Amino acid sequence: MRTRGRFFTVLIALALLATACGTQTSPSGSVPSTGASGPVSGGQVEIRWYCCLGGGDAPEQVEVENKVAADFNASHPNIKLTFEAVPYDGARDALATQIASGNPPDIVGPLGIGGANAFPNQWLDLGPLIQKNNYDLSQFPENTVQIYQLAGEGQVGIPFAIYPSALFYKKSHFEEAGLNEPPHKYGEPYVWPDGREAEWNYDTAREVAMKLTVDKNNKDATQDGFDPDKIVQWGFEPQRDDPRQVGAYWGAGRLVGDDGTTAQIPDAWVAAWKWWYDGMWTDHFSMTGPQFESPDLNPSDYPFFSGNVSMSENYLWSTYGVGDAGDDWDLAAVPSYNGQTTAAFNADTFRIMKGSKHPDEAFEVLTYLLGDASQELLTVYGGLPAREANQDAFFETLGDQFPQEVDWQVARDGIQYADNPNFESPMPNYNEALDTLNTFGSKLQSEPNLDVDKEIATLKEQLQSIFDQSS
Amino acid sequence: MWGYLFLSPWIVGFLAFTLIPMLATLGFSFTNINLAQETPLTFVGISNYQRLTTDPQAWSSLAVTFRYAAIALPVGVILPFAVAMLLNSRSLRGSSAFRVLFFLPYVVPFVAGVLIWQGMLNAETGWVNGFLQTIGIENPPNWLNDTGTVYPALVMIGIWGIGAGIIVNLAGLQGIPTELYDAANIDGAGWWSTLRHITLPMVSPVIFYTLILGVVEVLQYFLVPLVLNNGTGDPAGSTLFFNLYLYKQFFTFQNMSYGATLAWLLFVVTLAITLVLFATARRWVYYAGER
Numbered sequence: 001m002r003t004r005g006r007f008f009t010v011l012i013a014l015a016l017l018a019t020a021c022g023t024q025t026s027p028s029g030s031v032p033s034t035g036a037s038g039p040v041s042g043g044q045v046e047i048r049w050y051c052c053l054g055g056g057d058a059p060e061q062v063e064v065e066n067k068v069a070a071d072f073n074a075s076h077p078n079i080k081l082t083f084e085a086v087p088y089d090g091a092r093d094a095l096a097t098q099i100a101s102g103n104p105p106d107i108v109g110p111l112g113i114g115g116a117n118a119f120p121n122q123w124l125d126l127g128p129l130i131q132k133n134n135y136d137l138s139q140f141p142e143n144t145v146q147i148y149q150l151a152g153e154g155q156v157g158i159p160f161a162i163y164p165s166a167l168f169y170k171k172s173h174f175e176e177a178g179l180n181e182p183p184h185k186y187g188e189p190y191v192w193p194d195g196r197e198a199e200w201n202y203d204t205a206r207e208v209a210m211k212l213t214v215d216k217n218n219k220d221a222t223q224d225g226f227d228p229d230k231i232v233q234w235g236f237e238p239q240r241d242d243p244r245q246v247g248a249y250w251g252a253g254r255l256v257g258d259d260g261t262t263a264q265i266p267d268a269w270v271a272a273w274k275w276w277y278d279g280m281w282t283d284h285f286s287m288t289g290p291q292f293e294s295p296d297l298n299p300s301d302y303p304f305f306s307g308n309v310s311m312s313e314n315y316l317w318s319t320y321g322v323g324d325a326g327d328d329w330d331l332a333a334v335p336s337y338n339g340q341t342t343a344a345f346n347a348d349t350f351r352i353m354k355g356s357k358h359p360d361e362a363f364e365v366l367t368y369l370l371g372d373a374s375q376e377l378l379t380v381y382g383g384l385p386a387r388e389a390n391q392d393a394f395f396e397t398l399g400d401q402f403p404q405e406v407d408w409q410v411a412r413d414g415i416q417y418a419d420n421p422n423f424e425s426p427m428p429n430y431n432e433a434l435d436t437l438n439t440f441g442s443k444l445q446s447e448p449n450l451d452v453d454k455e456i457a458t459l460k461e462q463l464q465s466i467f468d469q470s471s
Numbered sequence: 472m473w474g475y476l477f478l479s480p481w482i483v484g485f486l487a488f489t490l491i492p493m494l495a496t497l498g499f500s501f502t503n504i505n506l507a508q509e510t511p512l513t514f515v516g517i518s519n520y521q522r523l524t525t526d527p528q529a530w531s532s533l534a535v536t537f538r539y540a541a542i543a544l545p546v547g548v549i550l551p552f553a554v555a556m557l558l559n560s561r562s563l564r565g566s567s568a569f570r571v572l573f574f575l576p577y578v579v580p581f582v583a584g585v586l587i588w589q590g591m592l593n594a595e596t597g598w599v600n601g602f603l604q605t606i607g608i609e610n611p612p613n614w615l616n617d618t619g620t621v622y623p624a625l626v627m628i629g630i631w632g633i634g635a636g637i638i639v640n641l642a643g644l645q646g647i648p649t650e651l652y653d654a655a656n657i658d659g660a661g662w663w664s665t666l667r668h669i670t671l672p673m674v675s676p677v678i679f680y681t682l683i684l685g686v687v688e689v690l691q692y693f694l695v696p697l698v699l700n701n702g703t704g705d706p707a708g709s710t711l712f713f714n715l716y717l718y719k720q721f722f723t724f725q726n727m728s729y730g731a732t733l734a735w736l737l738f739v740v741t742l743a744i745t746l747v748l749f750a751t752a753r754r755w756v757y758y759a760g761e762r
Contacts, residue, residue, distance in 0.1 A: 296596040438703060439704055446705065462527075
């Protein structure tokens with residue numbers, strides 16, 4: 001018996017040892033690395049660049065990202081930069097798993113405000129490294145630098161790309177429908193073919209969109225006999241990456257009140273969601289969820305890329321795939337709501353994780369991505385350089401890429417209509433709240449007979465419950 | 472001593488990868504551990520369990536799991552048995568070929584199978600609806616995006632993987648002594664009497680085994696909704712199964728302590744149902760060697 005007892009004691013000790021050798025989440029929040037990134041050979045340090053929490057996962061983008069990593073490695077013998085692309089849909093969970101297992105990457109990006117909010121307190125304060133390396137922040141507009149200054153966390157990012165919004169539209173669709181194109185200048189009216197002028201707002205956009213929505217018998221959505229089950233061309237596509245973005249084009253807002261704890265749904269967002277819901281199920285100018293999910297109808301990320309959507313609100317980043325829509329698209333002003341125009345705004349950068357074991361080398365990579373490699377990356381991301389000095393060159397590159405003479409001034413003008421507060425503003429229990437919001441968005445897209453007001457009221461209650469749990 | 476030595480790899484594995492992590496999650500459920508850990512790690516008593524009682528999403532995802540189980544479990548137990556009966560039939564020609572055909576899908580990687588099913592069940596462009604339209608059904612179901620049809624669709628996908636169940640049932644059927652059937656035949660028993668009084672009792676241990684595994688599998692249902700919808704629970708939260716919600720609490724919401732609490736609820740529910748099934752087994756499972 002004594003021998004047996006000793007044997008089991010040894011076994012348990014071995015098992016405990018094996019468990020202890022594993023990694024744990026550090027209570028302090030700084031996550032120790034397992035050494036997955038670290039010295040590789042000959043004093044070389046490996047820096048892992050993790051993508052794609054906020055875009056960057058399209059094949060043409062991954063190709064450029066890999067090239068950037070290879071170019072960096074060729075010119076920096078002291079560092080081995082490893083690029084890791086995880087598709088956007090699974091990127092959050094994969095990063096969370098890496099952090100939880102004590103194996104975080106060094107650099108993450110391109111990363112939007114919302115993507116970063118999903119990992120609170122995981123980002124390195126770059127302040128000391130900026131000082132140590134005399135990195136010049138004055139090359140960026142001050143307000144873009146301030147976006148990344150967080151109370152209690154420091155300077156967690158350096159400006160890289162900004163994405164103003166515009167209305168992408170297909171000129172040929174307007175011509176076929178006998179309609180005039182939407183206005184390019186903010187504040188200008190829409191002119192109907194009979195010469196009538198109408199404010200370029202969402203009521204007008206709805207009318208235009210229905211005329212541009214066509215079934216296989218070539219009837220538009222305003223005509224008798226229109227078959228909503230056989231639509232071949234849709235009139236309007238909102239930015240539906242999450243319901244906040246659908247709302248943000250109608251008015252700036254956020255889901256938590258100024259006290260940081262009370263759930264709220266901005267009135268403009270309520271109006272936007274109802275308009276969109278009717279657009280899918282009653283007016284038929286916008287794809288329903290199943291249509292949106294169909295790889296035949298929507299083979300790329302955004303329906304406009306299919307060439308079968310006439311108007312689409314989206315960020316400038318759409319330039320990465322909009323070429324698939326043909327060469328007859330242009331940019332117009334985003335419609336207004338209640339006399340006010342809001343063009344949702346997005347910004348991306350790269351960040352260093354707190355858990356990086358080699359912050360100095362990671363900063364060297366970061367400055368390369370924001371500097372030498374920025375032109376190449378910004379072009380493929382469709383990101384307008386945060387450095388004002390580079391913006392003209394960026395649009396010249398886009399001009400070469402899309403020779404049909406796109407009115408890029410519309411995108412420049414959109415900056416002044418950026419949503420403030422930004423729709424991606426922090427909120428308590430960010431990930432869980434966003435998940436609930438997306439379930440609501442899924443309901444809108446998949447259920448045709450909803451009481452939308454009731455669903456919005458339920459959403460508000462759910463958000464409040466989630467916010468309460470964080471206190 | 473040698474016996475223990477040979478057992479030791481399993482024992483070490485069990486301790487390191489099952490028992491100790493399980494006990495660790497029990498410990499986590501009484502703390503505030505999470506990924507960001509902005510506040511110090513502290514003992515929080517039963518507050519995670521209190522939260523569980525008032526978390527509508529937890530109970531709604533458990534209800535989702537039970538709703539799906541109500542359809543999937545009977546199908547998962549009865550269908551393999553029925554197919555095995557057919558394959559065991561003497562009057563079936565080419566039974567070996569059928570056995571291979573039924574088992575083949577099981578060897579296809581399940582994720583690949585799910586992705587193919589996703590395409591096949593697409594409301595607009597899928598083959599299933601294409602077929603239904605050709606036979607005159609004008610508005611076929613929106614299988615994966617309608618809360619009313621998503622469970623039958625998931626069950627259909629599940630049927631894809633019943634090959635292993637068929638093999639187990641077939642093995643059970645082929646283990647029944649033919650003398651019993653001969654005797655029943657002489658006594659004038661028909662097909663139904665033979666099934667009820669000979670086949671079912673003799674394969675009841677196999678059915679019980681399939682049922683227990685089915686219950687555990689269905690309560691842990693995770694892979695298909697994760698692959699189909701990236702774990703979003705679409706449409707409208709109807710595929711947010713309990714195990715998926717648990718996973719999201721752990722890795723998406725990064726709330727380790729509450730995720731651990733949910734894991735323990737799942738363990739208790741699974742254990743309770745399994746114990747109930749074992750308690751009822753005496754009444755309907757026949758073990759020839761027991762008496």
